[in-house]
Amino acid sequence: GAGVSQSPSNKVTEKGKDVELRCDPISGHTALYWYRQSLGQGLEFLIYFQGNSAPDKSGLPSDRFSAERTGGSVSTLTIQRTQQEDSAVYLCASSLTSGGGATDTQYFGPGTRLTVL
Amino acid sequence: QQQVKQSPQSLIVQKGGISIINCAYENTAFDYFPWYQQFPGKGPALLIAIRPDVSEKKEGRFTISFNKSAKQFSLHIMDSQPGDSATYFCAASDDDKIIFGKGTRLHILP
Numbered sequence: 325g326a327g328v329s330q331s332p333s334n335k336v337t338e339k340g341k342d343v344e345l346r347c348d349p350i351s352g353h354t355a356l357y358w359y360r361q362s363l364g365q366g367l368e369f370l371i372y373f374q375g376n377s378a379p380d381k382s383g384l385p386s387d388r389f390s391a392e393r394t395g396g397s398v399s400t401l402t403i404q405r406t407q408q409e410d411s412a413v414y415l416c417a418s419s420l421t422s423g424g425g426a427t428d429t430q431y432f433g434p435g436t437r438l439t440v441l
Numbered sequence: 442q443q444q445v446k447q448s449p450q451s452l453i454v455q456k457g458g459i460s461i462i463n464c465a466y467e468n469t470a471f472d473y474f475p476w477y478q479q480f481p482g483k484g485p486a487l488l489i490a491i492r493p494d495v496s497e498k499k500e501g502r503f504t505i506s507f508n509k510s511a512k513q514f515s516l517h518i519m520d521s522q523p524g525d526s527a528t529y530f531c532a533a534s535d536d537d538k539i540i541f542g543k544g545t546r547l548h549i550l551p
Contacts, residue, residue, distance in 0.1 A: 328484070359541075366447075366530065366541050366543035366544045367485070367530060367541040367544075369538075369539070369541075380537075380538070415484055415485075429487045429490075430487070430539070431486075432477075432484025432485050432486065433484050434482065434484050435484055
């Protein structure tokens with residue numbers, strides 16, 4: 325079966341523009357995570373979905389960031405009025421069971437590299 | 442309470458040597474400790490994981506050592522190979538949350 329896919333793989337945008345990043349999780353995986361990876365900063369947790377609901381939005385850095393998940397599958401991360409500090413690789417991961425991050429292996433997509441000029 | 446501290450930030454090891462990466466956590470509620478391996482341009486992938494009921498887990502050349510009292514765990518890569526060159530992330534999790542370390546960039550010299 326296919327792994328987690330993300331699109332686009334690269335996105336270059338101008339400061340102030342809105343961007344949408346898409347994640348297609350592994351079929352049947354109920355949990356979905358978004359992370360941001362900046363150089364030397366590791367994996368910064370952004371948001372976690374269980375089905376279509378987001379019990380943990382604590383990592384979203386500002387109200388310019390939002391995410392949704394429809395049909396318990398595809399998720400979209402939207403960044404409004406992008407800033408240069410938003411430049412990073414945005415990673416999506418999915419896991420099989422209904423629990424939190426605990427014992428469920430997370431399967432990561434290849435990421436979307438966002439560059440804000 | 443929620444931090445996972447990982448060291449070193451970068452590591453260079455000769456081929457055939459032992460690579461050691463260390464992590465420390467604070468929250469005693471964490472009960473699952475995975476290591477992820479990331480190659481350039483790829484997402485991280487689970488390498489090996491341990492629960493605190495054992496002090497060591499070995500899979501091939503990769504070993505996790507776990508010290509519950511010290512709240513520390515480490516990854517040992519025996520007979521390191523150039524193909525092991527990657528970024529390694531430790532993590533700690535409980536039922537609600539997973540926290541990643543900042544990563545170690547490992548380079549194995551041929």
